[in-house]
Amino acid sequence: MTNAAPAAGERGASWLELFFDLVVVAAVFQLGHLLHGHAVHGVDVLKFVLLYYVVWQTWTAFTLYANVAAEATLRRTMFAGMGGIAVMAAAIPEAFGEHAQVFAIAYVYTRVVAANVWQKRRQMLAAWPLAQIGFGLLPWIASLWVDGTAKYVLWAVGAGIDLVVSVLIGPERMRRGLERRVSRVEDYRSRHPERRVPAVDTAEVAAPHLAERMGLLVIIVLGEGVLQMIRAAEGAHWDAELAATGLVGFVLLIAMWWQTLQYGFGRLTGRKRLNLTMVAHFAVTATITMIAAGLGAAVEHPAHHLDTGMRWALCGAVSIYLVAMTVLAVRPRYWGFGALLVAGPLVLAALGSHMRSSGVAGVATLIMLAQVAFLGTLRRRHRES
Incomplete structure (x- = not known):
């Protein structure tokens, strides 16, 4: 059959x-x-x-x-x-x-x-x-x-x-x-x-079909992020800080959806080093799942400090995600600026021990939005050139 x-x-x-x-x-x-x-x-x-x-x-x-x-x-x-x-x-x-x-x-x-x-x-x-x-x-x-x-x-x-x-x-x-x-x-x-x-x-691989399949797995792990936050909110105290943290987390997921599918695996066709693209796909989807766990912890206790291990897991995953997307979507001559963004989450992990969970999630989201703006600027420059 x-x-x-x-x-x-x-x-x-x-x-x-x-x-x-x-x-x-x-x-x-x-x-x-x-x-x-x-x-x-x-x-x-x-x-x-x-x-x-x-x-x-x-x-x-x-x-x-x-x-x-x-x-x-x-x-x-x-x-x-x-x-x-x-x-x-x-x-x-x-x-x-x-x-x-x-x-x-x-x-x-x-x-x-x-x-x-x-x-x-x-x-x-x-x-x-x-x-x-x-x-x-x-x-x-x-x-x-x-x-x-x-x-x-x-x-x-x-x-x-x-x-x-x-x-x-x-x-x-x-x-x-x-x-x-x-x-x-x-x-x-x-x-x-x-x-x-x-x-x-x-x-031979059918590149457009593979790009769609890779994108569908990205959607699956992003959906896990939404589910993590929803489940965490069920048992949390509903107040303005919870709402703000949930909104920030949702924006972070949107930012990852945007750059992963607009600038990443949606442009798979014609890539010669497909093996490196596959490894990047592993890194991106794994880190999205880790970020989802961190967002769930932040939504569950937005006014508390994130556990040290969870804070490093969340920020480290954001950093690795940014590395994968920089290599995947940015030309090597612009990697220097991308490195500045990659360092941001690591600084947040090191200095964020006294920040509330909501604050850590908020700063991580700002860094992710900066990456989206960076990729969008490069795309516009490429079209104009």
């Missing part, structure tokens, strides 16, 4: 892909709550980043498969991925406890399913090497026979290998390697016509 063919015209996200995203929504919801309702420490942030990477990588693998396969996308393959993500989502609250083994097995399962589909299609995807290269999966497999801290260290090593491989290999190097491989196969087949050697093709 395959996915229904799209209507005439440019292909958009299918109903099957949108259904797939609903399971990812559940996982993002679970991830967002890892940093909420308790004092946040550095290890909590590291755990969040690792688990978020696993969910994001799984989403990426199946999204790229559906992107290339288009109307030939197998429903059973997507449903298998959905099942794996659903299990991971259920295990997230105790992923570093009693459900660690279940979480790891579910991730290995989904990764194998996603990689196997390329072998069946006899295709290699140069745009994102992790679609078929499984070096980073080996530590996860090894972790199934290890307990305690060693298990989680292996998880981190696997994620690190994935990210390093994706950056170092890159689409162009991967494409050249695939072309050499295809050439060797064709040469072998010409010299040995009696032997049956399966052909291997290079798969």
